[in-house]
Amino acid sequence: MAKAPVLTPRADDFPRWYQDLINKAELADNGPVRGTMVIRPYGYGLWERMQQELDTRIKAAGASNAYFPLFIPQSYLTREAAHVEGFAPELAVVTHGGGKDLEEPVVVRPTSETIVNEYFAKWVRSYRDLPLLINQWANVVRWEMRPRVFLRTTEFLWQEGHTAHATYEDARDYAAHIHRNVYADFMTEVLGIDVVLGRKTARERFAGAVNTLTLEGMMGDGKALQLGTSHELGQNFARAFHTRYLSKEGTEELVWQTSWGASTRMVGGLIMSHGDDDGLRVPPRLAAVQAVVLAIKGDEPVLAAVRETADRLRLAGVRVQVDDRTDIPFGRRAVDWELKGVPVRIEIGPRDLENGTAMLVRRIPGGKEPVAVGDLAGLLPTVLEDDQALLLTESRARREARTADVSTVEEAAEAAAAGGWARIPWATLGTRGEAALAERGVSVRCLVAEDGAVPETDDEAGSVAIVARAY
Amino acid sequence: MAKAPVLTPRADDFPRWYQDLINKAELADNGPVRGTMVIRPYGYGLWERMQQELDTRIKAAGASNAYFPLFIPQSYLTREAAHVEGFAPELAVVTHGGGKDLEEPVVVRPTSETIVNEYFAKWVRSYRDLPLLINQWANVVRWEMRPRVFLRTTEFLWQEGHTAHATYEDARDYAAHIHRNVYADFMTEVLGIDVVLGRKTARERFAGAVNTLTLEGMMGDGKALQLGTSHELGQNFARAFHTRYLSKEGTEELVWQTSWGASTRMVGGLIMSHGDDDGLRVPPRLAAVQAVVLAIKGDEPVLAAVRETADRLRLAGVRVQVDDRTDIPFGRRAVDWELKGVPVRIEIGPRDLENGTAMLVRRIPGGKEPVAVGDLAGLLPTVLEDDQALLLTESRARREARTADVSTVEEAAEAAAAGGWARIPWATLGTRGEAALAERGVSVRCLVAEDGAVPETDDEAGSVAIVARAY
Known part of the structure; x- marks a missing residue:
């Protein structure tokens, strides 16, 4: 008996499949203001894990987190000519505050190069203060005419790195370091997406940059998604904001800068890279829940076995959740976990108990097989690493084939x-x-x-x- | 010889001491738009540690993180009468987006009860969906007429919890649980502030709540600071947004709700609770850096001993940073660490090497003594726990005395x-x-x-x- 499809099949209508998946896996909803989104707990959990993994790599690259204001005086934006030209059409403008018209309207940050430079200019005195390596986790707003959840939203969440260096070479090398050792490492090793690393043409460059490095992934429909960018800003913003330092030789010099960002758009990329007609497939290294242990029925011996199995898997270093919601039909729960893409399901019912086994269901390659309960903890770490590798292999194979x-x-x-x-x-x-x-x-x-x-x-x-x- | 004071003494001018400390310890700067702030890396590091500790406790209380939009349609705010009355004077309003006037102006969230309820009303169907326990880490905007960094800022960072329950009792108990087991536990055990837990009078209640629970700390000047609040919202927002559920008995019922928040204002509370005339004093459990190991001179044997000591302390579970910037005078670095309030300094120079000792300098009780290098790793965990306890004791003693x-x-x-x-x-x-x-x-x-x-x-x-x- 063929299953009725839960989602519109990808081959029928890829954009509709994408939207179906986001709704049914409870990843996000559209917000009330056009182009905004509500990120639901399961979708936010994916973002939280992305944040953790990226934050660790960013700190290893020597950058510290800080926070710059959401509101930027409109006049700052205009100081770098190419920058304002690129962002002016997308700005949200606050004209009223505290019950009054504002004297100077403020823009809601679309990105923070301008306001960051205002402060870098104060903080940097001499070569001893360089390199200055800052990152912030924040929301930004770019008014979107054709919004799509996670991919193009009026408000999105991201990290934006901003750095200042004494020399052109140091800035260039740092932008490249972020590109390869932070972003590419994270996207390949954790997201399991076979990104291509390249350089943007002048036409596609970030407004205000002299060089934009990009990571491009091929989605399930063969289209490309830009998953992150790292820019060399040269001295463009330094010139506009007078960001200078006293060199070892005693001369006043402009700093050389980089900026780099990756956003909640990666959640969209994850869906479109690894999703299939049954739902999402989450790479095990990213998954907040790597294995869910399901009680098929609510009998006490079954529940006890479920808890015990979960505990044993936890001890083996697996991130586990128990599903003992036996007032909800088992089939519905199984479909829900498929939709959410948890890599492994361990299903335990009365019959399994008799046999001393559990059903091991693998979301990524598909397929199920009974496994002796005592073998699970030994088996799972390998299964999860295999599944992680499989997603990257599939991603690479698709890109090569297409x-x-x-x-x-x-x-x-x-x-x-x-x-x-x-x-x-x-x-x-x-x-x-x-x-x-x-x-x-x-x-x-x-x-x-x-x-x-x-x-x-x-x-x-x-x-x-x-x-x-x-x- | 008396030291020239680095900061305005507290007894002379407490507000000026506070501002001096924030500037000189490089915690934050004023933002360009009135009332906003730039949180610098050292200040943001304090907030990051607060986030980690609170987030762990919030998750232990069963809540999941999610994200709701920054922009709220103006009409949402007006649905709950007391709520809009409380917040209307503080709103920032966006009237232009993407180069056009907006049909309906949107407000920048001052708090998210309204937009959260719009979605709770969609997500909640039956008693099985309750309790619904959500938290978000976000920025909010409340236009401030008399801003002060960390304490009253037009934009601040916080977490806001929002929950829906089937019964009055369940909501009441959850608000109390957050009050005591999340906030009070964190503030007492990690921040070392002897908060008083109480109930707000009707006059001081959150706009839209039926009960506001608060945590109040006494600052160094004897004034009070509200460090966090947990609200019972009753059915006020549920009524305004039609947030209903189907009960076990098959009837349609309004949910009962709570909301609760704690913000970057806690950084201000930390400074005013524990700071002294030499700077900040960071409680060891909060400190991202619990001990700094300083090289007094740049000779290779000293640098080797510094690295080795730091490694040994790390193995003992201490969060350590090395300061080997010997191109900066030692005295200046020592003053800077005092200002930043790192609990313990370990100073090593050529003479210490000869004696097989290091100078142990304790920021919290004050004082220094030479310690055999081999004893440091064994000693430090106890020293840090003692210093943690000392701050809480001081905080309690001040409150009682005053x-x-x-x-x-x-x-x-x-x-x-x-x-x-x-x-x-x-x-x-x-x-x-x-x-x-x-x-x-x-x-x-x-x-x-x-x-x-x-x-x-x-x-x-x-x-x-x-x-x-x-x-």
């Missing part, structure tokens, strides 16, 4: 329209080809070097453009 | 004006006495029962009012 090497703009546009990525020499494409693709809703996601490295200049010989439709 | 039992409104006002707290029977004071005190800038901080318990009604026989000037 990426085509092409040699004309026309072929690139067709490959993208067919739901895949195209690789085309940047020397062939160029800014004119890029503009032609843009008219067809296709963008250059990034430039990569022939050997997969990140090009060091906009026009490095041998650079290849990765071209796709994107979220 | 609290007077009085029997007239006049005496209560005088005691408060003299920089202390007064205890006066609520039957004597009453709402008329409370109003008379208010005219003199004195408020009833809370009502307590004779035995120190929290009164269960506004007019419980034998209740005593704690009266003080407050931040």
Whole structure:
């Protein structure tokens, strides 16, 4: 007997599948103000784990957390010309406060380079104060015309790093360090997404940056998602905000800067990378709950076995939750855990008890098999690591299978329209080809070097453009 | 030789001492928009540790984290009459977004009861969905006319819990559980502040609540600071937002609710509770850095001993930082650590090396003594626990010494004006006495029962009012 689908199948309507999954797995709701979202506990739990893993890596990279105000004087935004041009259309503006019209309207931060620089200029005196490495976890607001939960929301949560360095080389190396050792490491090793690391073209660069490094993932429908960016800001903001230091040699110099961010958009990327027609699949290293132990019936011996099994798994270092809500039909609970994508279910009922076994159900490869209860704790850590690796392997296989090497703009546009990525020499494409693709809703996601490295200049010989439709 | 004071002495000008300390210990700066603040890394580190400790306790109380939008439609605020009356004068209003005037202005959340209830009303169907226990870590905005860093800021960071229950009793008990087992436990055991637990009078109650439980601490100048509140909301918001559930008996019922919050204001409370004329004193359980190991000179044997000592302390479970910035004069670094209030300094120089000792400097009781290097790891955990206890003892002693039992409104006002707290029977004071005190800038901080318990009604026989000037 075929199961009635819980979600719209991906092949029928990918965007609707995405929205169905978010609703039914109780990840998020749309907020009342257009483009905002309510992140529900299960969805927020994914974000909390992302925060923990990223925060550890950010601190290991030497940065400290701080907090800058939500409200920025409108005049700050205008000091860096490219920056204000990029962000002006998306700003939310507060004009009333405390029952009065404000003398100068304030903007709700869309990002914090300007206000951060105002303070860096006060805090930095000499080369001894550098590098200054700051990160903040915060909400930002960018008015969205075509919002989609987690992917494009008027308000989103993120971390934004802001650093100041004495030399160009030090800033460049730090932006690259964040790109590879913080973001790529986290996305590959924890999220299980096979991201491509590259350099943005001038057209796609962050407003105010001299170089934007990006991490691009291929989603289940073959489209691209930018999962994080790390920018070299050069001296653009330093010039606008007079962020100077006294060098060892006694001269006044402008600092060199970076900024870098990753957001709740990654939750959307997780869904679209690993979700299937039954729901989400959460990578075990990310999962707040790696294994759920389910009581099929509410008999005391079953409940006791469930608790005991959960305790044993906890001792083996597995993050476990017990589901003993036996007033809810077992089938409904099983479907719910499938939807939520908990990597492993351990199901225990009276018959299992008699046999001394439990049913081990694996969400990621699929399939179930009875396992002797005594073997579970020994088995699970390996199962979870295998499942973690499997998601990354699938992600890589998809990207490889759906990426085509092409040699004309026309072929690139067709490959993208067919739901895949195209690789085309940047020397062939160029800014004119890029503009032609843009008219067809296709963008250059990034430039990569022939050997997969990140090009060091906009026009490095041998650079290849990765071209796709994107979220 | 007397030290030149680094800070304005508390006895000379307490508010100026507070501001000096915040500047010189690099805790925070004023933001560019009036009333906002920039929390610098050392100040934010204190908040991060508060978050960790509170979050653990909140999760142990069964609540899950989620996230609701920053922007609330103005119309939501008006649905609960008392609530809008309380918050309307403090609202920040966004009137422009994405380059256009908005059809309906949106307010920046001053607190989230309204928007939370809009979603609780959708999520809650039956008694099986209750209790619904949610918490969020977020920024909120309340326009401040007389801002002071950490204590009263236009934007502040906090956690706000929101829960829905099937019965009055369950909601009442949960609000009390948060009050005592989350907030009081954290403030007493981690912050080392001897808070008084009480009930707010009707006049001081949260706008929209039927009962507000509070935790009040006495600051170094004898004034009171409200450090956290836990509210019973009754069915006020449920009625306004139609938050109903289907009972076991099949009837439609309104839920009973609570909300509760604690904020970055606690950082201000920490400073004013434990700070002295040399700077901050951070309780060891809160401190991100419990001990700093300082190299007095930059010789290699000294640096090696510093690293080795730090490693040994880390193994003993102490949170340690190394200070080997020997290009900065030792005296300046020592003063800076005093200002920052790190509980223990271990100073090592060439002479100490010869003797096989290190100088152990204790910030909390004060004083220094040479200790054999080999004894440090064994000694420090005890020293830190003693210092933790000492701060709480001092806090309690201050409250007891500066609290007077009085029997007239006049005496209560005088005691408060003299920089202390007064205890006066609520039957004597009453709402008329409370109003008379208010005219003199004195408020009833809370009502307590004779035995120190929290009164269960506004007019419980034998209740005593704690009266003080407050931040």
